[in-house]
Amino acid sequence: MHDVSAHTDGKMTYFWVWGALLLLTAVEVVLAYKQILQPVRMLQVLLVLSVIKAGLITMYFMHLKAELPRMRWLLTISVTACFFLMWVFFFRDADRILTLGVK
C-alpha cells in the first residue's frame, strides 16, 4: 500500500532540526543558571520552549508533517485537549496556594 509519508525530508533537514533542538536546550540551561524569573514565570517559559522542541521532534523526526492532515489534526487536537484539561486550572490553583498560604 502506498504510504503517504514515504516522501520525507532530506538528511540535512534532520541535522538542522537536531541543531535547533540543541540550541533550545542551551537557552533553557542558561535561563536556569541566570534565575532571573520567578518559579511560576520560569515554568511558563520552560513549558513554551519544551512545546516548541516537542513540535520539532513530532513534525520532523516522527514524520507527522508528512502524514495525512486528518491524522495529524486528530492526534494533535485530542492530545492537546487532554493537556488543556490537565493544565487549565493549574496556574491559578498553584498560585493561590502561594498567595493565600496553607493552614
Next chain:
Amino acid sequence: MATVQHVVHDTQGAYEPSLFGTYSKKIGMWLFLASDTLTFGALLVAYSYGRVSNPAWPTPFNRDSIINATIMTACLLSSSLTMVLAVMAGNRNDKAWVRNWLLATMFFGAAFTVLHAMEWTKLIVVEKMTPSSNVWSSVPLFGGTFFTLTGMHMLHVTIGIIYLGVIALRKKFLPVLLVLWALGFFLTPADSVFHLGIHVLLIGAVVSAIVLFLKPKDYDANDVEVAGLYWHFVDLVWMFIFPLVYLMSTKV
C-alpha cells in the same frame, strides 16, 4: 433463516484503504504513544503542581548535576538523529546501515541510562535521598515525584534499547542481553536499587525470545519506522522532564 452475504474483496488489496493513508502498525503505535503521553502528562502535572505551590521545594541540583543532565539530553537528542537516519536507511533498503544506525542509537540510549543510573546512585547513597524523605527540606514529595518520573522514563528508555536491539540484531541480541543482566546483577552491590532493577533486562530477554522464536521475521523498513516512533517519543518526554525537574530545581 437469515442469509449470509459474502463480501467479495478486490484482488488488488484484500483490505479497505486505511482512513489515515498508512499501515495499521504505524497507526497502532501512534495510538499507544498518545495514551503514554497522557500517562507522563499526568505525572508531570502532579510534579509541577507540587514544585510551584511549595516554596520549600528542595533545589539540590548543583552545577555538576546540571552538566550531567545536559549531557544526557544531548545523548538523547543525538540518538533521535541516528534513529531517523536508520529509518532513512531502511527506506532505501540498506540493511547494513539500518543496523549501524540502530546500534548508534542504542549506544546513545545506553550512555543516557548509565549517566542517569550514576546520578541516582549519587542521590541515594551520598545524599541519602529516598522516595519519601530528603535531607534538604521537609518536603517528602520531592523524592516520590523525582524517582517516579525519572524511573518511569528510564524504564521506557531501557525497553526502547531492547526493542531496537531486537530489530537490529534479532536472535543474536539474546545472549548480549543475558550477559549484560548477569554482569549487572553480580557487579552491583546487593543494597543498590539497580541490583533489583537489572532484572528488567532478564524480563526483556524472555519477552524478546518469545517474540523472536514464536514469530521469526526479517524486520523491514516499516518495523524500523515504528520502532523509531517509540524512540522519538522517549526523547520527547525527556524534553519536558529535563527543564521541569532539573532546571526548576537548580542550586546555583
